[in-house]
Amino acid sequence: MEICLRAYQNVGTNSLKTLIKFITCQSELGHDILERKIFMKQQKEIILDQIPVGPMANFQYFIGDQQTKKVALVDPGWDIDEMLTIADKKNYIIVAVVCTHAHYDHIKELEYLLGLRDVPVSISKYESGVSCKNLKKCEDGDKIKIGNIELTCIHTPGHSAGDMCFLCGDILLTGDTLFIDGCGRCDLAGGNPKKMYDSLFNKIAKLPDATIIYPGHDYGPTPSATLASQKQTNPYLQSESLEDFLHYRMGI
Ligand SMILES: [Zn+2]
Numbered sequence: 001m002e003i004c005l006r007a008y009q010n011v012g013t014n015s016l017k018t019l020i021k022f023i024t025c026q027s028e029l030g031h032d033i034l035e036r037k038i039f040m041k042q043q044k045e046i047i048l049d050q051i052p053v054g055p056m057a058n059f060q061y062f063i064g065d066q067q068t069k070k071v072a073l074v075d076p077g078w079d080i081d082e083m084l085t086i087a088d089k090k091n092y093i094i095v096a097v098v099c100t101h102a103h104y105d106h107i108k109e110l111e112y113l114l115g116l117r118d119v120p121v122s123i124s125k126y127e128s129g130v131s132c133k134n135l136k137k138c139e140d141g142d143k144i145k146i147g148n149i150e151l152t153c154i155h156t157p158g159h160s161a162g163d164m165c166f167l168c169g170d171i172l173l174t175g176d177t178l179f180i181d182g183c184g185r186c187d188l189a190g191g192n193p194k195k196m197y198d199s200l201f202n203k204i205a206k207l208p209d210a211t212i213i214y215p216g217h218d219y220g221p222t223p224s225a226t227l228a229s230q231k232q233t234n235p236y237l238q239s240e241s242l243e244d245f246l247h248y249r250m251g252i
Pocket residue numbers: 101103159176
């Protein structure tokens with residue numbers, strides 16, 4: 001594995017300074033893999049690997065803790081064989097699957113994965129049409145334990161009925177709810193632009209400004225960004241009212 005780039009960035013918070021180590025690698029599998037390992041102050045170390053996959057610019061993730069190497073695989077839409085190869089090389093133990101929502105590009109290879117790893121699958125109870133073995137339906141406020149860390153479920157409907165963001169420390173996995181400088185479309189089945197407005201402004205925007213957004217697609221100028229920066233540059237977070245948001249998102 002050839003390391004092409006290393007960069008370091010300090011993200012300041014009032015109570016916590018997070019050092020983000022960026023390593024872009026050219027994998028032996030022929031994929032550019034952007035790995036992000038978040039080293040939390042207070043000696044708590046979280047695994048977060050952000051892996052670009054598939055033809056729709058999806059991001060899939062491993063999130064877990066370095067002590068036990070236990071991780072969850074987030075959104076098994078594409079390239080599961082390659083995801084498992086990466087996990088094996090890093091000695092990760094996949095103990096769970098979590099899905100931000102049930103659109104096919106986020107769950108297409110779920111059944112295949114479950115044939116290879118017999119682990120629980122967390123998907124929002126509000127997401128329709130989902131059935132698989134080991135299904136654990138989750139709702140707002142639920143905690144999902146992965147080794148020594150916990151993911152907190154935040155229900156953020158709008159793109160689909162059951163969109164779920166997952167919060168771990170400063171890390172927020174936003175699926176198709178919030179992209180970097182964008183947000184998910186609201187005109188698909190289960191979508192609702194008024195609920196999207198509520199999810200963006202009354203849930204995500206109320207998290208600490210130092211929260212780092214890790215989206216489900218690589219649609220922005222950077223693969224992740226702080227909530228503070230998104231409040232400055234994301235046009236959907238500039239809306240001054242629900243009407244303003246509906247006009248911009250839906251053209252009404
Ligand atoms: Zn989607």
